[in-house]
Amino acid sequence: MAITSHDVARLAGVSQPTVSRALRDDSRVSAATREKVRRAAEALQYVPSEAGRTLSTRSTRRIGVIVTDLTNPFYPHVVAPLHDELRGLGYRMMLLTERSDEAVAGETLLDQSLDGVVLATATTDSRLPAQLDRRGMPYVFLNRDTGAPGEYASVVDNEGGGRQVAELLTGLGHRRVAGVFGSANTTTGREREQGFRLGLADAGTALPESRVVRGPFEYATGYGALPRLLGAAEPPTAVFCGNDVVAIGVLNAALAAGLRVPGDLTVIGFDDLPMAAWEAFRLTTVRHDLDELSRQAARLLVRRITGEADPAGERLVLPTELVPRATHAGPA
Template sequence: MPGSTGPGARVTIAEIAQEAGVSVATVSKVLNGHAHVADTTRQRVEALLESHNYVRRRSRPTHTVGLIDLVINELDSPWSVEVVRGVQEAAAQHDTGLVVTAVHGRPADTLRWLDNLTKRGSDGVILAVTVLAGAQRRKIQELDVPLVVIDPVGNPDASIPSVGATNWHGGLAATQHLLGLGHRRIGVITGPEDVLSARARLDGYRAALESAGVGVDPRLEVRGDFHHGTGITGAEHLLALPEPPTAIFASSDLQALGAYDAVRRAGLQVGRDISVVGFDDLPVASWASPPLTTVRQPLSDMATMAARIVLRGVEEVLPGGMRRLELATTLVERESTGRPPGH
């Protein structure tokens, strides 16, 4: 066989796959007892494994069901917890195992995960706000593994199913809420420019201002990254302006809570001296002091839907040739917003 060095050489999964005319993932599924392999294919692969005396590193009962991979940037955020919870719920309903990998945006971690994916023979992959280079995406496609993206970075690939929320409408609703309270100078702390959801929220913010006849002021737009730290620095920048805003729309709850810290350091009070709106409606939003007005995006439901697409097939879950699904956002009003001072 190609790559074998002699009679005693240990054949590899890749060599078995080449001789059988199937993918590496299919061989891995046979080795691990996955049910989703055609009988004729399974028999062909099993025969080759036996003829080459392949030593199985591990085995599982043939009734054991599949396995899906969830790849996420980080695990130490409430956002990630909600996504993991949603995927786990769907996996449990289908008696499917779940492997969670945090790559922290590091190429080396991504490559290590891809190598492990090949060995595991997973039945599907869910990417949550994770950047994959073209070569890495092709690697997954070569393994013939279903792939779904949650909140894609950049413009979604039309060939890859993706699940998100109505981010534009959420940004619009948040800004319209502040306009309805009488605010006219509304600052915004955005998310990363290359993230589709962040751009959509900013566009919704701008659309609300323009619809109300309030000009978009670039000085009131501060770049952020969805994290607490840029909420602090972004709000500090806005509050230091000669004409500071009377309200701030933060593109994530973590940034909104960072803005809380900046407001307090400035000797001001959230909800009385300046209004703050977030985005996500993480559990911490209702625990904040004062409780945070925010846009709820159904993170857990988004993750559950992504898992269902992987487990049941895109054609069954997204009929009519759809490849992009957006779940509705809703504004949740709490005590962090009020009328501008003097109104």
């Protein structure tokens, strides 16, 4: 006769649900109890049946994570803690990569093989959230949402971070400032630009469109933007970039143009990726807690799956702080 989880429960002296949670490394079960259950399972040579678990609970314990830009160094730093948090909550993570959200919609997400979805690269015009809503598939936004009311999202105070950069630059005396922002159909691009503009306006400084470039959050965007900005009638003395990857592109373009940073040009980033602190860059940037950004998204999604989340939506916003390093100074 086949060994069941009930046999393991009797040997370990715990309930059958505790056995199931312990063997999934559920953080709600103490380490001592998890170890006791594992020893009992090994002694009985018990192997959990994933198929049986799915049929009995109508739950796959799988979460899909959609990332459409794996070439961006930002995403590995949020995917890793997301994986760890979901594992601790008893779920397995499946990374789904395509060039757009719509490309992974279809059967991949809607065939009942997943309990929920994390949307990490959503745009304001994405149709995927509406499709998931129609199918009753729980999902959360990570880092970027659509800006619509009633969403479930783990995001950053992008506007506040933009204001912090504006305050730094105007405080240093910069008046000819430029912005290399993200795409207009991303909330991170829009909100960081809006905060920057509002902060500049408070100090009586304008940001004309002639000193603004928008594009994907990629190295090439920053590298290609700087020559355009330098070609203006009044080139900028400082550039605020939509993220650190764009900022590194601007830094390399400045080097190629023979400019000294920060002597000739101040460059500010956003996100504080680990590489921003490398001696090669020492980038002044806006920091937020990348690890917590992912972990709170995982917890929020599980609350949606279990019906514990606020039915009106939850938008969790992490604070930002300016990290001064070596790429900012007053205008020459």
